[in-house]
Amino acid sequence: MIFVKRGPNTWRWLLAALLSVLAGAVLAHGVSESDKGFLQGAAGVQIVPYLYLGAKHMATGYDHLLFLVGVIFFLYRMKDIGLYVTLFAVGHSTTLLLGVLNGWHINAYLVDAIIGLSIVYRAFDNLGGFQTFLKVQPNKKAAVLIFGFFHGLGLATKLQDFSLSPDGLIPNMIAFNVGVEIGQLLALSMILIAMRYWRSTASFARHAVRGNFALMTAGFVLAGFQFTGFLIK
Amino acid sequence: MSQTTQSGAISAPKKELLRGTVIAAIVAGVILAIAVLPAEYGIDPTGIGKKLGLTAMHHAAAATVPEATPASASATSATVAKPTVANLSAPARKPSTVAAPGEERGITIASAETAPYRVDTMEIILAPGKGLEVKTSLAKGATLIYSWKTKGGEVLNHDFHGEPLNAKHDEFESFILEDNVSESRGSLIAPFTGVHGWYWKNKNKTPVTVVLNASGFYTDIVRK
16 A cells, blocks of 8 residues: 555645745745844843844744654654754754854855755655665664754854854853754744644545655755855855 | 654655655756746746746845935035944944844934034015025035924925035025925935025015024025
């Protein structure tokens, strides 16, 4: 028996992919213009604003969210969810802090393209793609950690684009990082509620495969979008 | 039947997996080609982006100049008065604690003035059918605020204008032009050093008295 039902339901997949792209068009990735103005003007320690910006960045950063959806897609136990999300948080916090402290400026388009591919990777892995094609199963925990590093590089590069004032840099950066984790928890709880509901439906098994293909599509779109930006800018 | 494995994944059949991945890549390619690339970068390989009006989004975004500088910004290079144009995005300035986070202001002008502040009230009598001017001497960037009113509520034609020093005939600039008004109020940051003021034309058959209140950093006020 085959999961993917061919025929009339294919449009749902297209719709899901399209919606994710539209969401992408609406929420310009990164920090919005007005926040950018604030970040550039702000000097000194600004804990709460940076906390807020970090949380907002995560809660509205669709690429991070899509990756999270992919990560928890088939995780049922809270213990597993906690473990994987912690790995992701450790990964992106490490490179966020190191990147800002060392002034790493990695091309944001390239990093974002890799983040897009991380969604494709996870969706492919969710469907057992590596086992089916390569007869190997790459370590899932390591993959989440490594992609966490890339997500963190994206955060670091973006935060530095706003010419962070050296005055209060470390507390602000940590506040931003803590905000990112708060935003991630908030987003995660929403995603979990939606996933739980979806899993409880009889058709989940059928839709799960299609859902991962939709994730893959969105990941490809993000990667293509960012990689084109890298090529032409 | 696909299985949920212990590692938190399912195992889709090879054929399905291959097919789905290829379709995902193709769908992504199509979305990129007809929507994302035209809208974001103005790259439109198929021409569909243009038909959908998406390339216009890119052009509109590219055409948006973040800092529109109004004409009065030319006051920065004043010689006598020394106004400063304080724009939030100017990096050298301390950020405002009043502005909302990230607020983009059109322009903020605050200027320290060298000329003394003065306030004048004048009564001007306009003969029937005659015109008359009152002029102030203003340095470039200096401010003038005025309000005038006819005593009996009669209407006049009014031209608030300025001309540079040693202006040639016909060399002047009108700032506020009004016909058939009995009062007017306004302010000016002088765009150039010169004489700036009011011209009234009395088209009535009786004399009209204008009461003019002016204040600002002009050095002189004269009736012409």
